[in-house]
Amino acid sequence: MVVGQIGTIILSFADTIMIGHHSVTELAAAAFVGQIFMLGILVAMGFSYGITPFVGNSYGRNNFGEIGDILRNALFSNTGVAILLTFVYGVLYFFLDKMGQPKEIIPIMRPYYIVNWLSIPFVCWFNVFKQTADGTTDTRTPMWILLSGNVINIFGNWLLIYGACGMPELGLLGAGVATLLSRIFMCVTIIAVFFFTRRYSHIKEAFLKAKITKAAQLRINRICWPLAMQMGMESGAWSLASIIVGWIGASELAGHQIMLSVSNLFFQVYYAIAAAVSIRISMFNGTRQYEKIVPTAWAGFHLSMITAFIVAVPVFLLRNQIGWLFSDSAEVSAIVATVIIPLIVYQIPDGLQCVFSNSLRGLSNVKPLVLVAFLSYFVTSLPLAYLFGITFKGGLLGVWCSFPIGLSVAGALYYYFFKRALKVTQENALAVR
Numbered sequence: 001m002v003v004g005q006i007g008t009i010i011l012s013f014a015d016t017i018m019i020g021h022h023s024v025t026e027l028a029a030a031a032f033v034g035q036i037f038m039l040g041i042l043v044a045m046g047f048s049y050g051i052t053p054f055v056g057n058s059y060g061r062n063n064f065g066e067i068g069d070i071l072r073n074a075l076f077s078n079t080g081v082a083i084l085l086t087f088v089y090g091v092l093y094f095f096l097d098k099m100g101q102p103k104e105i106i107p108i109m110r111p112y113y114i115v116n117w118l119s120i121p122f123v124c125w126f127n128v129f130k131q132t133a134d135g136t137t138d139t140r141t142p143m144w145i146l147l148s149g150n151v152i153n154i155f156g157n158w159l160l161i162y163g164a165c166g167m168p169e170l171g172l173l174g175a176g177v178a179t180l181l182s183r184i185f186m187c188v189t190i191i192a193v194f195f196f197t198r199r200y201s202h203i204k205e206a207f208l209k210a211k212i213t214k215a216a217q218l219r220i221n222r223i224c225w226p227l228a229m230q231m232g233m234e235s236g237a238w239s240l241a242s243i244i245v246g247w248i249g250a251s252e253l254a255g256h257q258i259m260l261s262v263s264n265l266f267f268q269v270y271y272a273i274a275a276a277v278s279i280r281i282s283m284f285n286g287t288r289q290y291e292k293i294v295p296t297a298w299a300g301f302h303l304s305m306i307t308a309f310i311v312a313v314p315v316f317l318l319r320n321q322i323g324w325l326f327s328d329s330a331e332v333s334a335i336v337a338t339v340i341i342p343l344i345v346y347q348i349p350d351g352l353q354c355v356f357s358n359s360l361r362g363l364s365n366v367k368p369l370v371l372v373a374f375l376s377y378f379v380t381s382l383p384l385a386y387l388f389g390i391t392f393k394g395g396l397l398g399v400w401c402s403f404p405i406g407l408s409v410a411g412a413l414y415y416y417f418f419k420r421a422l423k424v425t426q427e428n429a430l431a432v433r
Contacts, residue, residue: 001139002272003147014150015175016261018157020254020326026172027327028250029109031257035242036092037116039235040085041123046231047081048074048127050224052275053364055135056282067132068206073216075128077224082124089117099243105250108172115176122180122187129190135279138199145189153182223366230357230369237377237406241385241399248389252396255335258326259400263343266311270304270351274358281362290426297359297418304351312344339400346404352411356418365421372413381406 015034020027051074058066093113097106130142159167160174170177194200238260245256277300284292315322319340323333353376357369381402388398 001134001143001276002269003143014154014157015179016257017326018154018161019172019175020258020332021328022161022171024254024327024329024332025104025250026108027254027257027332029105029112030172030175031253031260032105032242032246033109033113033116034257035239035260036113037089039232039239040089040120042235043228043232044078044081044085044120044124045127047224047228048078048124048131049231049275049278049361050220050227050366051128051131052135052279053223053282053285053362054220055132056279056362057286057364059136060283060286064202065206067136068203068208069210069216070220071128071132071203071207072210073212073220074132075125076212077217077220078124078128079121081228082121085120085124086117089120093117099246111173112176115173115180119180119183122183126183126187126190129194132194132203133190134275135282136203137279139276141193142190145186145193148189149182149186152185153178156181223364226366226369227361230366230373233370233373233377234410237381240382241402244382244385244389245396245399248395248399251329251331252335254327254329254332255323255339255396256399258323258332258336259339259343259396261326262315262322266308266343266347267350267354269307269311270354271358273300273303273307274354276300277355278358278362281359282364285363285425290422293359293363293422297355300355300359301351304355305348308347308351312347316340316344335396338397342397342400342404346407349404349407349411353407353414356411356414359418360414360421363418363421363425365417365425368413368417368421372410372417375413376406376410380409 015030016027019030051070054070055067058064058070093110096109096113133139133141156178157175158164160170160178161172162174163169168174195204242253242256242260246253277296280296281293284290284296319337320333322340323329323336326336327333357372360366360369384402384405385399388394388401389396390398392398394401
């Protein structure tokens with residue numbers, strides 16, 4: 001799951017590295033567009049994450065018919081999310097020049113934006129089948145598909161960004177086209193695996209017979225939308241922080257994009273571990289093995305902290321070199337080096353909030369997620385980012401100093417609600433008995 005989860009972010013990571021060495025202006029444009037679309041992609045991803053506890057619960061009871069029914073209805077609801085996001089981003093396109101960004105990046109970002117816009121439905125459909133596979137403990141299939149998609153993306157970048165092998169040199173637009181093609185490939189491949197392999201034959205039969213019902217749609221949407229909103233708020237805070245950074249300058253925006261790429265490598269490992277925790281907890285919840293839930297959650301946190309330590313040491317030691325991996329600009333590299341410390345500091349609360357928000361997901365108790373995300377990111381992080389970065393003139397460092405505080409609030413609140421939700425779940429089980 002870790003490899004597969006990292007694969008979801010390597011697309012933008014590879015784009016950042018390869019675009020940064022083509023043009024700093026294009027890197028700034030990629031930073032802005034990337035963060036805008038990361039918000040929608042994470043909303044879609046969060047919505048699809050609500051499927052996993054249902055699938056894991058049914059899989060723990062060997063109820064393959066129920067999984068087919070869940071998948072059919074989840075595919076319908078996620079298509080609705082794709083239509084909604086496509087509409088929203090279509091409207092937003094006409095306001096790109098009204099967000100206070102450097103004028104030189106506006107003409108560059110428009111075609112890149114359109115190509116990313118076209119890929120939204122394929123991301124949503126892929127998510128549905130990936131979460132179904134994860135919920136049935138088949139984590140290797142999505143992993144291999146994601147890795148293959150990344151190879152296609154990187155090779156496409158080489159061809160289309162730089163104009164290798166006689167292809168046109170498209171720069172940033174080339175990176176967008178390569179990403180679109182890789183997402184189409186991953187979506188088509190995972191659907192083909194589902195329909196044409198033996199592993200999913202029982203689920204496929206149930207899927208083909210299943211009907212889309214109002215009750216199933218209400219059940220899925222009741223769980224999935226709080227998750228989508230939680231991830232949307234979290235991502236939205238980072239996206240709005242990118243707008244704040246854009247007010248500071250193009251070089252700072254480029255440095256911000258590099259730091260987000262590095263930070264996402266940490267985050268995707270945590271989220272993969274946390275997603276595994278969610279699957280395990282949903283299975284224990286389905287089989288009423290409640291005594292295994294708390295140790296599972298803490299094991300996930302311990303694994304996250306081990307990962308944080310292993311990765312943080314080389315990141316700190318190489319802080320003056322990291323920027324050069326993404327850009328040939330000495331100014332951008334120097335800016336990156338200044339914000340490594342806040343990045344390292346917030347790994348502990350980030351791991352905590354990942355694990356316990358997903359533990360709540362495993363218990364199918366997602367109502368607190370929206371409130372916690374709002375308080376942590378919109379009430380805490382964003383105002384502090386503006387205060388530290390703009391009012392106190394702290395620049396990019398000031399903006400990034402706000403993140404550890406917001407994540408600490410999130411981690412503490414998610415842990416509190418997890419303990420309360422588990423207690424209620426156990427009491428309800430005793431009452432039924």
